[in-house]
Amino acid sequence: MIEKNSSLKAFNSFSIDAHAHLLFHFQQLSELPQLLALIKKTRAANKPILVLGGGSNTLFCNDFSGLVIKVELMGITQSENDQYHLLEVAAGEDWHELVEDTVAQGIDGLENLALIPGVVGAAPVQNIGAYGVEFKDFCTSVDYIDLEEGTLKTLSNEGCLFAYRDSIFKGELKDRALITSVSLKLPKQWQAHCRYGLLQGLDETESSVSAQQIFDSVCRIRSEKLPDPKVLGNAGSFFKNPIVSDNLSEQLLSHHPDMPHYPQDDGSVKLAAGWLIDQCGLKGKKIGGAAVHLQQALVLINEDGKATASDVIQLAWHVREQVLHKFAVLLEHEVRFIDAQGETNLLQVIENV
Template identity: 45%
Template sequence: MADFHEFYPLRAHNTFGFDSHARLAAHIRSESDLVSALSDPRAAGLPVVVLGGGSNVVLTGDLDASVLLMEIPGYEVGHDAANWLVTVGAGENWHATVGRTIADGMPGLENLALIPGTVGAAPIQNIGAYGVELRERFHSLRALDRQTGQFVTLDLDTCAFGYRDSLFKRDGRDRYIITAVTLRLPKVWQPVLNYGELARELESIPAPDAAQIRAAVIAIRSRKLPDPAQIGNAGSFFKNPVVEAARRDALSAQYPALVSYPQPDGRYKLAAGWLIDQCGFKGLDDGPVGVYGKQALVLVHHGGGTGAALLGLANRIADTVEARFGVRIEPEPVIL
């Protein structure tokens, strides 16, 4: 039987640091632990919540659920003709994995350095930063299909990745529990330096290698984003909204400084941080919660607050942005 703990404290399992307890919680360190926890009669009838690093969730209260703390380890290297294929356990730390693959001579993840969370959570969000998304470095994943009770392998097309989106946030939500991810890292590596901020950071280095790009990404992120160990946060709280070209053009005519990025489908991604900043929220303190002074996209918890209070602030920000710009911004984290 699974090693379940009752009324288990989750403060250390969410990077906002909100006090919350799980009715039941179990540490999942193998696929057999996962099968055992799901079949345990003590958890019968309870919803299942999987938590990795807790860097993409807002806990708004205690969870009347069976919480599975994903800690499956693993790191195996294979290859095909063109790529290194690195299979990593879902419980491994993402940032540490980026560093390890580069140290092992398999670059490709450097733009995704310092993103908090576990490897198993990365496909759910299709994490992305500085010109690279996970789907560009993804081969397949292994997961338990709760509908059939079988372990399955899902390829790139099946995962249906989109901007901060995937199968696991839509039709596959609550169906699949990811236990391992296989990354596809090209043997012939090309740096991705088309993101302006990253290019400027590296302009003094004529031909940066992967380690130098990783270091530059860490430097940028460290300047912009607070360390969750010091200030509770979940990184960028809002998604950048994507709008039709006509809508972007109308906004740009009204607001010439509007920050936007063209998308392959002809639409434009707007910088949510810029929209929020224009509404005067950057640096706002709202009691124990607030908006980070260096980056308007980041909501913070100074201690003693609740997820409900943070969600109230988030809704206020979204309402204000929509009233001014006619564009609705949506949160990235999962609200529990």
């Protein structure tokens, strides 16, 4: 289905209004020829194209001048062998509902990734992660449409080039791949992961903790700290947890011995962006209708439902500058900034605010 000059407010978790010149609801693979024809026409007019999933990690900075493809492909296929549960999940399926359903069925492994907003097709793009577990840990392959060639292709786990909150879909295949489904492999010999963050209170021995307990704990922790976007507009964690050199980490720890820090395999150190923001005294900071969430400094919110994109942009810049001044750490936004002509970034849009 094609809509013209359609509002995108219902399709982004910030609930900030913007309009798309054209909006295509992609619900069946049989619609691919129609979609490819529309893409060809859009490109001939030199207009941009945006693939949109659940809009849970998106800030629309302006009306979008081209074609928005809303991915609404549905369906889950399950199978198994002696060692693994195998799932093929369509890109439009809700991520949290997938996690909830698998845990309820005794198919364990995804429980640490509960309550992450968005759809399945967005999971490999960001390589979503939480509490020591990442999407890449279970992904075997990703199917996608090459929008340049108009063909269906498959990438293996290795081919996706997964990294921290990163993948080939944010690099070489950015603006070229429309993910249609993902394949997951969940081991029947399940291993609990409870050593990260607030889950450390759980006993990690398999005999004393279950996937359901971890799922329940993650849901409780996230619900206490992260606002429900259906109630309070937000895009979850706005900034990435920064990775700094060991030298800088040691300098910061000498002044802030209680600073959360997580040594990485390559010798670098991951810091907690929320803690850095909190130490700058920014919880509750407001600019227009946007605010830093009182319970979780890593989340920027549309506090009264009337925030503009400009409000969020100015607040994000203020947070970035305060953390840089106090800690010499440069925060990168995890949220995607979408302008009239496509994806942009905070440095570019702040100049126009």
